Amino acid sequence: MGASKNPNRIGNKIKRQEQHLKTKRAKENTKRDDRLRRRRTEDKNPALREERRARNVPVTLDKKRTWDSANGLAGEDDLGLSVDLQSIKRKRVNDDDDLTGALAGDDDEDSEDLDDDEDDDVDSMLDDDLEGSDEEGSDEDAADKKSQRKQVQRAPSPAESTSTNLDLTPENLQLRFPTLFEPQENDPKVLITTSINSHLKDEAQLLTSLFPNSVYIPRTAHFKGYKYSVREIASFASNRKYTTLIVLNEDKKKPSGLDVVHLPNGPMFHFSINTWIEGKRLPGHGNPTNHNPELILNGFKTPLGLLTAHLFKTMFPPQPELLGRQVVTLHNQRDYIFVRRHRYVFREKRATEKSITGTDGKPVAGVEDIRTGLQEIGPRMTLKLRRVDKGIQRASGQEWEWRAGDEKVRTRFQL
Secondary structure, X not given: OOOOOOHHHOOOHHHHHHHHHHHHHHHHHHHHHHHHHHHXXXXXXXXXXXXXXXXXXXXXXXXXXXXXXXOOOOOOOOOOOOOOHHHHHHHHHHHXXXXXXXXXXXXXXXXXXXXXXXXXXXXXXXXXXXXXXXXXXXXXXXXXHHHHHHHHOOOOOOOOOOEOOHHHOOHHHHHHOOHHHOOOOOOOOEEEEEOOOOOOHHHHXXXXXXOOOEXXXXXXXXXXXXOOOHHHHXXXXXXXXXXXXXXXXXXXOEEEEEEEEEOOXXXXXXXXXXXXXXXXXXXXXXXXXXXOOEEEEEOOOOHHHHHHHHHHHOOOOOOOOHHHOEEEEEEEEOOEEEEEEEEEEEEEOOOOOOOOEOOOOOEOOOOOOEEEEEEEOOOEEEEEEEEEEOOOOHHHOEEEEOOHHHHOOOOOOOO
């Protein structure tokens, strides 16, 4: 009886393992030979490599993302709708360009007809002169229209960007939260505190280095002391020119939530903290300085996402101090907000390093010989928005609230 080709049917354990390793090595050798053969072929014909890369684009969950239908302006200001405001604006701009081009073509035809009629009715030199001046004026108007069209049709960006465009915020949303969209004239002041009898004094003190112009005031734990509510603390802070109140919640002596109140009267955002890693636990971490950091907001596309982005924008000074080379990044992906803080430095690209590539896999023009060095400072945390209150605390009513049933469709996201 011959040996079985199926390793799982071999009775001896050692023989079965040896046969499994032989099969695995044979598959690896075949894959390596195919890869090297394909590389040699593509080196001779680079078009084959470009065709293969265009065909083998991975289909991720973000690319499968589904959007709600927004008919006109009615649904854009609804916080519960998942609509892409960037694509809606792009579609409107394209429609306006098409309409403008059609109207311009009709105007050109009408002007030609009028010129023909005027040529038939010319009876004097004076009419000839007036006609010449009118033609010059029409030529100037046509030239102005062409220049305006050229300004609208800008060259596309060399690489796609995930940065948040805060100008896309619907006007109805600005009317519902007027204090959140007021222009920042002065630097914000942030008051940080914790829940009653909290053990997170070190973590709350660490947040003061993340948010500029912030102060940590611990809440009393004495049994004879007065237990101030969040509403009373917000009134205390607003009377002293604070713009934001942050309450750090805990569970089992670990950070579990972050309540952010936009003073003086709200709204109030409730975030849950999924991960929390202090800066000193990060390998190769840096130490923060007192410079105002730069702020990067990525991936906020829906009305609720833009509202959350505006909240974080009001917590940082509008003018960063570039000398410190510090940047705070809030990256939204699948409704999870990743908070990171780095120190950066620009340097020349080494010979062993590759150039910066865009989403299409091609090097970005203009920065082929430049690389960026990053050093994470911390703290590192992941937030998820759970509730938006109209005022301060739940009794004021909810503008939006997360529900477990909303995540049954894995390709639909709120931010």
